[in-house]
Amino acid sequence: MNAPRPGHGYDEVMTPSGQPLLTARGVSKHFGGVVALDDVSLDVFGGEVHALMGENGAGKSTLGKVLAGALPPTAARLTIDGKPVSIRNPLDAQRLGVTIIFQELDLFAHLSIAENIAIGNLRYQERFAVSYRAMAQFARPALSRVGLSELSPHTPVHSLSVAQQQLVAIARALSMNARVIVFDESTSALTDEAVERLFAVIDQLRRDGVACLYVTHKMDEVFRICDRITVLRDGRYVGTRPAKQTDMAELVRMMIGHDVRSDAHAAACATDRPLLSINNLRTAGLRDVSLQVAAGEVVGLAGLVGAGRGEVGRALFGLDPILGGQMTLKGQPYRPHTPRQAMKRGVALLPRDRKAEGLMMQMSVRENASIAVLDSLNNLGWIRRRREAQQTDHVGRQTRLKAAAPQAVVSSLSGGNQQKVLIGRWLLREADLYFLDDPTRGVDIGAKEDIYAIIEDLARRGKAVLMVSSELPELLRCCDRVVVLNEGRVAADFDARRTTQEQVLTHATSAAAGHARPQAG
Amino acid sequence: MKQWLTNFLTHRRDLVQSLIVLAILFTFAVIFSPRTRGEYTYNLFGLSCTVEHWPIFLKIENLTDLLRANSPVAIIALGMTFVILTGGIDLSVGSTIALSAVVCATLLVEQQTSMATAMIASMVAGGLVGLVNGGLIALLRIQPFIITLATMIGIRGLARLVVNNEQIGLVGGQSDSAIHFAHIMSQKSVVIGAFLLLAIAFGLLLWGTVLGRYVRAMGDNARAAQYAGLPTRRVLAAVYTLTGLLAGVAGVFTCARTNNGNPNEGIAAELSVIAVVVIGGTSLAGGRGSVTGTVIGALVIAILTNILGLNNVDANVQSMIMALVIILAVVAQTISLGAVTRWWRQWRGSTTN
Numbered sequence: 001m002n003a004p005r006p007g008h009g010y011d012e013v014m015t016p017s018g019q020p021l022l023t024a025r026g027v028s029k030h031f032g033g034v035v036a037l038d039d040v041s042l043d044v045f046g047g048e049v050h051a052l053m054g055e056n057g058a059g060k061s062t063l064g065k066v067l068a069g070a071l072p073p074t075a076a077r078l079t080i081d082g083k084p085v086s087i088r089n090p091l092d093a094q095r096l097g098v099t100i101i102f103q104e105l106d107l108f109a110h111l112s113i114a115e116n117i118a119i120g121n122l123r124y125q126e127r128f129a130v131s132y133r134a135m136a137q138f139a140r141p142a143l144s145r146v147g148l149s150e151l152s153p154h155t156p157v158h159s160l161s162v163a164q165q166q167l168v169a170i171a172r173a174l175s176m177n178a179r180v181i182v183f184d185e186s187t188s189a190l191t192d193e194a195v196e197r198l199f200a201v202i203d204q205l206r207r208d209g210v211a212c213l214y215v216t217h218k219m220d221e222v223f224r225i226c227d228r229i230t231v232l233r234d235g236r237y238v239g240t241r242p243a244k245q246t247d248m249a250e251l252v253r254m255m256i257g258h259d260v261r262s263d264a265h266a267a268a269c270a271t272d273r274p275l276l277s278i279n280n281l282r283t284a285g286l287r288d289v290s291l292q293v294a295a296g297e298v299v300g301l302a303g304l305v306g307a308g309r310g311e312v313g314r315a316l317f318g319l320d321p322i323l324g325g326q327m328t329l330k331g332q333p334y335r336p337h338t339p340r341q342a343m344k345r346g347v348a349l350l351p352r353d354r355k356a357e358g359l360m361m362q363m364s365v366r367e368n369a370s371i372a373v374l375d376s377l378n379n380l381g382w383i384r385r386r387r388e389a390q391q392t393d394h395v396g397r398q399t400r401l402k403a404a405a406p407q408a409v410v411s412s413l414s415g416g417n418q419q420k421v422l423i424g425r426w427l428l429r430e431a432d433l434y435f436l437d438d439p440t441r442g443v444d445i446g447a448k449e450d451i452y453a454i455i456e457d458l459a460r461r462g463k464a465v466l467m468v469s470s471e472l473p474e475l476l477r478c479c480d481r482v483v484v485l486n487e488g489r490v491a492a493d494f495d496a497r498r499t500t501q502e503q504v505l506t507h508a509t510s511a512a513a514g515h516a517r518p519q520a521g
Numbered sequence: 522m523k524q525w526l527t528n529f530l531t532h533r534r535d536l537v538q539s540l541i542v543l544a545i546l547f548t549f550a551v552i553f554s555p556r557t558r559g560e561y562t563y564n565l566f567g568l569s570c571t572v573e574h575w576p577i578f579l580k581i582e583n584l585t586d587l588l589r590a591n592s593p594v595a596i597i598a599l600g601m602t603f604v605i606l607t608g609g610i611d612l613s614v615g616s617t618i619a620l621s622a623v624v625c626a627t628l629l630v631e632q633q634t635s636m637a638t639a640m641i642a643s644m645v646a647g648g649l650v651g652l653v654n655g656g657l658i659a660l661l662r663i664q665p666f667i668i669t670l671a672t673m674i675g676i677r678g679l680a681r682l683v684v685n686n687e688q689i690g691l692v693g694g695q696s697d698s699a700i701h702f703a704h705i706m707s708q709k710s711v712v713i714g715a716f717l718l719l720a721i722a723f724g725l726l727l728w729g730t731v732l733g734r735y736v737r738a739m740g741d742n743a744r745a746a747q748y749a750g751l752p753t754r755r756v757l758a759a760v761y762t763l764t765g766l767l768a769g770v771a772g773v774f775t776c777a778r779t780n781n782g783n784p785n786e787g788i789a790a791e792l793s794v795i796a797v798v799v800i801g802g803t804s805l806a807g808g809r810g811s812v813t814g815t816v817i818g819a820l821v822i823a824i825l826t827n828i829l830g831l832n833n834v835d836a837n838v839q840s841m842i843m844a845l846v847i848i849l850a851v852v853a854q855t856i857s858l859g860a861v862t863r864w865w866r867q868w869r870g871s872t873t874n
C-alpha cells in the first residue's frame with residue numbers, strides 16, 4: 001500500500017508533476033440553506049503535505065469530511081490514481097486509503113486506547129472472541145510513533161488529557177496505513193514537544209509517499225512542513241500556492257481579503273490592587289503554587305503538560321478539592337467547592353475542552369451563550385427573551401461569530417465558531433477574575449486578534465485575567481507577566497515584555513531534567 | 522406564515538415526524554373502525570347533523586372516552602418528559618399512583634375529610650415521593666434508575682401498608698364527600714380539561730422558563746452544565762418532585778374513575794409512561810425532546826388502544842401490536858426527511874426517464 005512513488009522525493013516537490021494521488025472537482029456541500037462548500041477543486045499528490053487554510057467556517061473541515069466519507073457531498077467528482085471513485089461512507093474511504101483525524105475528536109470515551117484504535121479498523125483482524133491482548137499488540141506500534149508508548153494501551157480514553165486523546169486519534173489514523181490522511185487542526189491542542197513529534201511523523205509519511213492534507217490556522221506550521229497551500233473562503237476555492245513562493249501577508253489576504261493589524265504587545269493596565277493571591281496551594285495536580293494577580297493584570301501560565309496550568313484553574317473554580325494552602329480573592333479568604341460558588345464570588349473559567357466541558361451541542365448558539373447568565377435574565381422564572389437576544393447578539397458581533405442563525409444548533413458550527421460561542425458565554429458573565437484555558441484554540445488568524453483585543457479590554461476595565469495557551473508567543477503577546485509552572489510548582493515569574501521564549505522554555509523543562517517524565521502531548 | 526412553516530419544518534423535524542405517525546394512525550383508525558348500525562347524530566357546539574354508518578371511532582363519546590382513559594398516563598408523561606430530558610428516568614410513578622389513590626380513598630371514606638383535603642393530601646404524598654427521589658439522586662449521585670427502582674418497590678409496600686392490603690371502595694360507604702368526589706373527578710370535562718391545562722403549563726415551563734432551559738442543558742451535557750454553574754441539584758430535585766406530583770394527580774383521577782383506592786393500581790404504569798414519552802420523540806439519552814411530542818405520543822397510544830378495543834382484538838395480541846407500533850414510531854423519527862425526499866426525487870427521475 002505504501003510503496004514509495006518514484007520521482008516524488010519531497011525536496012523537489014515545488015509544483016508537483018505527474019499524476020495526483022487524489023483529485024477533487026466541483027465539490028459542493030449544502031446544509032439546508034447553508035452553503036458550506038461551493039464548487040471546490042483540489043489536487044493532492046503523493047509525498048506532499050498540502051495545507052488547507054481559511055477563516056473559521058470557510059469549509060475546511062467540511063471538505064476533509066467529504067473526502068473521508070464522513071459527510072455525503074451535495075456534488076463531487078473524486079478520483080484516486082486517476083480512477084473515478086465514489087466515497088459514500090468512512091468504510092469506503094478506508095478501503096480506498098483515505099482517512100481523517102477529526103477536529104472535534106470522536107473517540108469512545110469509555111473504551112480503552114487499544115479498543116479505540118482497533119474498532120472499525122480494516123487492518124485489525126477481528127476474531128470471534130475479543131482479544132484485548134491482540135488489540136494492544138495491534139495498537140502499540142502506532143502509539144509509539146506518536147509518543148504514547150509509556151501509556152498502557154488498556155487505559156480508558158476519558159482519563160487522558162485532550163492532548164493525549166488527540167494523539168490517540170492520530171495513532172488510529174496511522175494504524176490504518178492510509179495513503180491520504182487529513183489532519184484537521186491536529187496540533188491545536190498539542191504542546192510544542194508533541195507537535196515536534198507529529199512533524200517528524202509527517203516527514204516520515206511524506207517520504208513514504210503518503211499525501212497529507214493539513215488543516216491549520218498556524219502560519220509557522222504551514223511554512224515549516226507544508227509544500228503547497230490551498231486557501232478557501234466562504235466555501236469557495238481561492239487559490240493554491242507553493243509554500244516557497246508565498247508569504248504570510250499574501251495568505252492572510254487570500255483568507256480574509258485584507259491585512260491583519262498585529263500589535264507587538266498588549267497595553268499595560270495592571271494596577272497595584274491585588275485581586276487574587278494564592279499561597280502554597282496544593283491540590284491533586286499542584287504541589288506548591290503561590291502567585292498574585294492584580295486587578296487589570298493579565299498573567300500567563302506557561303509550562304509543559306502536567307505542569308499544573310489547567311489545575312490552577314480547576315482549583316480556582318471549585319473543581320478540584322484544595323488539599324493545602326490558602327487563596328485570597330479581593331481581600332477575602334476564598335475556598336470554593338463548586339463552580340457555582342466560584343461564579344458567585346466573581347470567578348469565570350473558560351474550559352479547555354469545549355466539547356466535553358463547555359458546549360451543549362444540541363442546543364442553539366443563543367442558548368449556549370446565555371446559559372451562564374440566565375439568573376440575570378430571570379423574570380419570575382421566565383427568561384427575558386428579548387434581552388437575551390440583545391445580549392447574545394452583541395457578543396456574537398464582538399467575537400465575529402459566523403453562524404447560520406442564533407437559533408442554529410452549536411454542533412452545526414465550525415470548530416472555531418464553537419470556540420467563539422464559548423468565549424461569548426463568559427464575556428456575558430460579568431466577573432472579576434477570568435481564567436482562560438487556551439481561549440484561541442482553533443480560532444482563525446483574524447479572529448485571534450479580536451480575542452486579544454477582548455482580553456485587553458477586560459484588563460482595561462480592571463479585571464484580572466489568568467491565561468493558558470498552547471502557543472508561547474501568544475502568551476508573550478497578551479500578558480503582562482508569565483508564570484512558569486513545572487511539575488506543580490512555580491519555576492519562574494517573568495515580565496512578559498522582557499522575556500524570551502527560550503527563557504520560559506528553559507524554566508519549564510529544567511528542573512524536570514533527569515526525571516523520566518511521560519512525553520505525552 | 523410561510524416563513525414560520527418552513528422554520529417549523531426544518532427546525533422541528535422530530536415533531537413533524539411524530540405528527541405524521543399520528544396522522545397515519547388516525548387514518549387507519551377511521552378506516553378500520555366498526556360502523557354505527559343506524560344513524561348517528563352529531564351534537565357539536567349546538568350544531569347537529571345526522572350521518573349514517575359513521576365510524577364508531579369518530580363518535581364524540583368514543584373520542585372523549587379514549588382521552589379520559591389515557592389521561593392519567595399522559596399526565597405523568599408530561600413530568601417524565603422533563604426527567605428523561607435531564608438524562609434520567611423515574612420508575613416509581615406506578616407505585617406513586619397507588620399510594621396517592623389509597624391516601625385519597627382512606628381520607629375520604631375512613632377519615633370523612635372533605636374532597637379538597639383528600640385531593641391535596643394525595644398530591645402532596647406524590648410530590649413527597651418525587652422529592653425523595655430527586656433528593657437522593659442529587660445528593661448521592663446514584664443513577665436515577667437505581668434510586669427510583671428502589672422507591673418503586675418501597676412505595677408499593679407503603680401503599681399496601683396504608684390500607685392493610687385491602688381495597689377501599691368509595692361508594693357504598695356513608696361518606697357523601699366520597700360519592701361527590703367520585704362523581705366530579707371522573708367527569709370527562711374535568712379529566713380531559715386537567716390534562717390539557719397541565720400540558721399547556723408544562724409546555725410553557727419547558728419552552729419559556731429558566732428551569733426548562735436548565736433541564737435541557739443538563740441532559741445535553743451534564744459536565745458542561747456543572748462548568749457553567751447551573752444549580753444541578755436543585756433542578757434534579759424540582760424535576761422529580763414535579764413528576765411525583767403529577768403521579769399524585771393521576772392517582773386521584775384513577776381513584777375517582779375506579780371508585781376505589783386500590784394499592785395494586787398502576788403496576789407497570791411507568792412503562793406505559795416511558796413509552797408515551799419515547800414515541801413523542803424524546804431521546805432517552807437526554808437533552809432532546811418536547812412536551813408537544815409527548816402529547817402526540819399520548820394520542821398515539823390512546824388511539825391505538827381504542828381502535829384495537831373497538832375491534833375486539835385479543836388483549837395479548839394488543840400488547841404485541843403495541844410493541845410493533847412503539848418500534849415503528851421510534852424508527853420513523855430516525856429516518857431523515859432529506860433521505861426520503863432524495864429517494865423520492867430519484868424514483869421520480871427514474872420513472873420519467
Ligand SMILES: Nc1ncnc2c1ncn2[C@@H]1O[C@H](COP(=O)(O)OP(=O)(O)OP(=O)(O)O)[C@@H](O)[C@H]1O
Nearest residue numbers: 031036056057058059060061062412413414415416
Ligand atoms: N451539520 C451542519 N449543519 C449546518 N451547517 C453546517 C454543518 N456543518 C458545518 N456547517 C456550516 O458549514 C460551514 C463550514 O464549516 P466548516 O466546519 O467546514 O468550517 P472550517 O473551515 O472547518 O472552520 P474552522 O476553522 O472554524 O474549523 C460553516 O458555516 C458551518 O456553520
Ligand SMILES: [Mg+2]
Nearest residue numbers: 061103414415
Ligand atoms: Mg474546522
